[in-house]
Amino acid sequence: MKSLVLSLLFTVTYISTVACACQSGWTGFRDSCYQFNVDNKQSWNDAKNACHKEHATLVAIETQEESDFIADHLKTLISSSDIHHDSASSVWIGGSDNDTEGFWKWTDINQLILEYTNWAPGEPDTGAGDHDEDCIGVVGKQHFQWQDRRCSESHSYVCELINGSHAVG
Numbered sequence: 001m002k003s004l005v006l007s008l009l010f011t012v013t014y015i016s017t018v019a020c021a022c023q024s025g026w027t028g029f030r031d032s033c034y035q036f037n038v039d040n041k042q043s044w045n046d047a048k049n050a051c052h053k054e055h056a057t058l059v060a061i062e063t064q065e066e067s068d069f070i071a072d073h074l075k076t077l078i079s080s081s082d083i084h085h086d087s088a089s090s091v092w093i094g095g096s097d098n099d100t101e102g103f104w105k106w107t108d109i110n111q112l113i114l115e116y117t118n119w120a121p122g123e124p125d126t127g128a129g130d131h132d133e134d135c136i137g138v139v140g141k142q143h144f145q146w147q148d149r150r151c152s153e154s155h156s157y158v159c160e161l162i163n164g165s166h167a168v169g
């Protein structure tokens with residue numbers, strides 16, 4: 001009887017862990033679910049609003065592991081012919097210095113970008129002096145490291161649902 005209870009307990013625990021997966025169209029990593037919108041190109045603001053409609057945020061990349069996960073996933077989704085072109089392989093993430101020039105922030109979670117950064121060499125360069133590159137994109141040609149870019153450019157984007165795996169399960 002005791003072993004039956006234990007095995008039931010194990011089964012219930014196992015099923016509830018598996019059932020707490022991401023919604024269809026989203027991919028789980030750690031405590032978040034991610035939606036990779038590579039065929040839908042938007043300005044940075046429109047991309048952010050599109051994530052909000054999904055009750056999610058424009059992705060905040062806070063660790064090297066999360067960065068590797070996203071880069072690896074994007075490599076499988078973006079065609080190799082596009083990967084060498086800035087405009088074809090750029091993907092918006094949730095960082096900007098819209099509020100205060102030079103202070104980069106994960107806007108949706110209102111957190112200054114301090115501990116982890118992954119700028120491409122020479123970035124951020126604020127657009128060669130005209131100070132209007134206020135939004136962060138990752139660029140395939142540069143191994144999905146970060147560039148500051150003009151927010152009005154249309155690019156693919158990644159949404160993140162923090163604790164999404166728990167919310168669904």
Ligand SMILES: [Ca+2]
Nearest residue numbers: 060061062160
């Ligand atoms: Ca994150």
Ligand SMILES: [Ca+2]
Nearest residue numbers: 125126127148
């Ligand atoms: Ca730049």
